[in-house]
Every structure is written in structure tokens, then in C-alpha cells.
Amino acid sequence: MKTIVLEKPGELRLTDSNEPADIPEGWAKVRVRRVGICGTDWHAYRGKQPFFSYPRVIGHELGVVVEQVNDSKSSLKPGDQCAVEPYLNCGKCVACRRGKGNCCVNMKVIGVHVDGGMREHIVMPTNKLHPSKKLSLDQLALVETLGIGCHAVDRAKIERDEWVLVVGAGPIGLSVIPFAIEAGGRVIVMDVSSTRLDFCRSAMGVQHTIDGTKVDPLTALRELTDDELPTVVLDATGNPKSMMNDFDLIGHGGRLVYVGLFQGEVTFNDPNFHRREMTLLGSRNALPGDFDRIVRLVEDGRINTTPWITHRVAADQLVETLPSWLSPEAGVLKAVVEF
Ligand SMILES: [Zn+2]
Numbered sequence: 064m065k066t067i068v069l070e071k072p073g074e075l076r077l078t079d080s081n082e083p084a085d086i087p088e089g090w091a092k093v094r095v096r097r098v099g100i101c102g103t104d105w106h107a108y109r110g111k112q113p114f115f116s117y118p119r120v121i122g123h124e125l126g127v128v129v130e131q132v133n134d135s136k137s138s139l140k141p142g143d144q145c146a147v148e149p150y151l152n153c154g155k156c157v158a159c160r161r162g163k164g165n166c167c168v169n170m171k172v173i174g175v176h177v178d179g180g181m182r183e184h185i186v187m188p189t190n191k192l193h194p195s196k197k198l199s200l201d202q203l204a205l206v207e208t209l210g211i212g213c214h215a216v217d218r219a220k221i222e223r224d225e226w227v228l229v230v231g232a233g234p235i236g237l238s239v240i241p242f243a244i245e246a247g248g249r250v251i252v253m254d255v256s257s258t259r260l261d262f263c264r265s266a267m268g269v270q271h272t273i274d275g276t277k278v279d280p281l282t283a284l285r286e287l288t289d290d291e292l293p294t295v296v297l298d299a300t301g302n303p304k305s306m307m308n309d310f311d312l313i314g315h316g317g318r319l320v321y322v323g324l325f326q327g328e329v330t331f332n333d334p335n336f337h338r339r340e341m342t343l344l345g346s347r348n349a350l351p352g353d354f355d356r357i358v359r360l361v362e363d364g365r366i367n368t369t370p371w372i373t374h375r376v377a378a379d380q381l382v383e384t385l386p387s388w389l390s391p392e393a394g395v396l397k398a399v400v401e402f
């Protein structure tokens with residue numbers, strides 16, 4: 064079957080591999096049809112993804128069709144279209160036992176720690192497949208990306224009409240925004256790209272944006288929030304400078320959620336942290352329940368994924384096409400590979 068392997072940084076190869084021969088009990092074999100490319104994949108391609116080993120079949124944002132089910136307890140049938148929860152958790156560790164399989168001690172994300180979905184067929188545990196009768200294959204492939212934002216917003220426990228600052232309007236920030244709006248937050252988005260901020264206003268329904276290159280963020284936030292500052296800040300930049308700066312932008316009693324991550328130390332001034340009685344939260348992956356909830360929200364039209372996909376390519380052309388998507392001028396928001 065057609066398979067795309069990331070041999071080493073900068074080197075993708077289209078090759079052939081054997082179809083999965085057996086389907087373990089409780090698993091299903093699926094036909095992969097759409098694969099979204101996200102920041103993790105770009106980092107892996109550039110050789111900047113920590114804990115990543117090569118060669119690897121990448122791809123963890125998948126729209127698939129069920130082919131064969133080896134699970135008498137599952138209601139899945141051949142032909143069902145599904146979003147895939149790509150997090151293989153152990154079910155036994157301290158996090159899993161407490162319902163937090165998203166941060167399993169022994170986490171294996173397909174396409175990152177083990178081979179993923181850039182091939183025609185894979186096998187997955189049936190409970191990691193989230194079907195929808197209404198969503199398109201494109202929409203199904205976006206569910207995992209949305210899960211990152213959904214879980215981060217759940218971590219923040221946003222209250223209605225609370226000021227919420229989303230820092231960074233890349234793909235992760237974009238996955239945060241619709242859930243922050245859905246939770247009733249008064250959302251402000253800050254970025255250093257006017258194009259991205261325009262997109263947030265025109266396509267995502269964001270009313271307030273701050274261009275960090277043009278105005279002083281703290282002053283702008285004070286003006287917007289009647290001097291109180293947002294009580295929720297979700298940082299989706301993965302940029303250490305931004306992440307440390309957040310401590311100054313947050314209102315007293317507020318929560319700061321780190322959605323994006325970087326390899327290094329975060330430092331902050333303790334009196335600044337204590338005076339505010341701030342809560343600092345990490346957010347990793349998403350929970351199984353998030354997937355079903357997102358499927359329903361997209362089905363009901365409460366989240367519109369249409370504007371997201373800016374680039375598309377057939378699997379046969381990916382190897383030649385991908386390098387041209389690397390420059391910022393390419394304007395890639397979300398690229399999708401068709402299998
Ligand atoms: Zn992703």
C-alpha cells in the first residue's frame with residue numbers, strides 16, 4: 064500500500080508497505096482518506112520535534128473509513144466514516160486510572176511515537192474511532208486539531224462574559240478560539256501577523272484583536288478590559304518570550320493555560336504571580352469525550368471548519384509539494400493530504 068515515510072529531517076519518501084495483516088481483538092482496520100498536517104509534523108520535518116525518532120510514518124490528524132471490525136462490543140460497521148483519536152494510552156498508569164489518558168505516562172501518539180496515518184490502511188482500537196454520519200472526510204481530519212483547543216479551554220473553566228486572551232493565532236490558537244467563544248468568553252486575540260488577525264476577525268467571529276508589533280499589548284488590554292485585564296490567558300505560541308510575558312497580562316485571580324510548548328525553562332517573578340493568586344495550567348492532547356463533543360459541534364454548525372483548509376495535495380504529490388509550503392509566504396494554515 065501507498066506509504067509516506069519521513070526518513071530523516073527534510074527527507075520524505077513515497078514508498079510501498081504491507082497492509083496490516085491482522086486486526087487485534089478490540090481493534091478495527093480502517094482506510095485512511097485524509098491526513099491533516101500540523102505543527103508537530105512541520106517540526107518533525109525540520110528536525111525540531113523533541114523525542115522524535117526516524118524513520119517515521121507521520122500523520123495523526125485523520126479522516127478514515129472503517130473496513131473491518133474485530134470487536135463484538137463495538138457498534139462500528141464497515142463504511143462508517145470516523146475521526147481518529149491518535150493517543151494510544153496504557154489504561155493502567157496513575158493518569159489513565161484517574162481519567163486523564165490524554166497525559167498517560169506511557170503515551171504513544173500515532174505519527175509521533177509510533178507509525179501514523181500517511182498510508183492507505185492502519186489498525187486502531189475501536190474506542191479511538193469517533194464516527195459521524197454527517198461530517199465530511201476533511202472535517203473529520205480536523206477534529207484532532209480542534210481537540211487541542213477544546214481541552215485547553217476546558218482546563219481554563221471560562222465563565223460567561225469573562226475576558227479571555229488568546230495569544231498566538233496559528234493553527235493551535237485557531238483551535239482554541241471557537242471553544243473560548245462557545246464557552247461564553249469575550250475573546251481577544253493577540254498575534255504579530257496582521258494577516259492572521261484579519262482571518263480571526265473575518266472568518267472566526269473574533270471582535271477584538273491586538274497586533275503586538277503595532278501597539279503595546281498591556282496598554283491595549285487595559286483599554287479593552289476597563290483596566291482589569293483578562294482573567295483567562297491561553298498561550299498558543301510555543302514562544303518562550305511570549306509565555307513568560309503572559310504573567311504581566313493577566314488579571315488578579317486569573318488562570319494562565321500553556322497550550323503551545325517549547326523546550327526550555329519558564330521563569331517568572333514570584334511576587335507578580337502571588338499578588339495575582341494566579342493559576343498556571345498545562346494542557347496536553349485531548350480527552351476521548353472531547354472528540355465526540357467536537358463531532359457534534361461541527362455537525363450542528365456551531366463550529367465552522369470550512370475556512371481552515373488552505374492547501375491540499377494528493378498523496379502521490381506530497382513529497383514534491385511539501386517543501387514549497389515551508390515558507391511563511393505560502394500562507395499555509397492547514398494543509399490536507401488525500402489518500
Ligand atoms: Zn496535530
Ligand SMILES: [Zn+2]
Nearest residue numbers: 153156159167
Ligand atoms: Zn497511562
